Amino acid sequence: MPKYYCDYCKSYLTHDKMSVRKSHLAGKNHIRKYCLYYEEKAKQLGIWDTNDFTYEVDMGYLSQGAPSPEKFSRKILRSKDKSFVRQKDEAEKEICLPPPPNLANLAPPPPSAIRHTDEYIKAITTHVSLATHDI
Numbered sequence: 001m002p003k004y005y006c007d008y009c010k011s012y013l014t015h016d017k018m019s020v021r022k023s024h025l026a027g028k029n030h031i032r033k034y035c036l037y038y039e040e041k042a043k044q045l046g047i048w049d050t051n052d053f054t055y056e057v058d059m060g061y062l063s064q065g066a067p068s069p070e071k072f073s074r075k076i077l078r079s080k081d082k083s084f085v086r087q088k089d090e091a092e093k094e095i096c097l098p099p100p101p102n103l104a105n106l107a108p109p110p111p112s113a114i115r116h117t118d119e120y121i122k123a124i125t126t127h128v129s130l131a132t133h134d135i
Contacts, residue, residue: 008033063107097121 004013004021009030013020024030042048097118 006030008037059107066107 002016004016004024005011006013006024009024013024039048043050
């Protein structure tokens with residue numbers, strides 16, 4: 001049975017099937033070695049200068065849309081300044097939880113996790129209000 005040899009990983013794959021090749025080529029170790037190989041070639045040819053290319057994606061960029069305690073406190077202060085007469089729809093929209101605490105060295109959870117939590121809370125309150133009306 002023929003084996004497939006990956007030049008970047010310097011290893012043989014057990015089977016020469018397309019599905020095995022695809023899963024190998026999509027693997028993180030293969031992609032890392034592929035990138036390292038071409039970075040090394042570019043450095044040898046003088047094309048790659050590490051001072052010219054700084055990575056634009058950093059922790060500040062990744063966490064720019066994440067909720068923070070400061071934003072939450074500003075939202076509370078703004079809601080206190082609003083008039084005390086509220087409509088039913090406004091009361092449902094203003095359900096807001098503080099962001100969950102995160103560990104010191106980890107980034108906060110993605111904003112989609114917070115949005116899903118808001119949707120779950122709204123669904124639960126709607127279900128509870130419908131259940132209490134039926135009683």
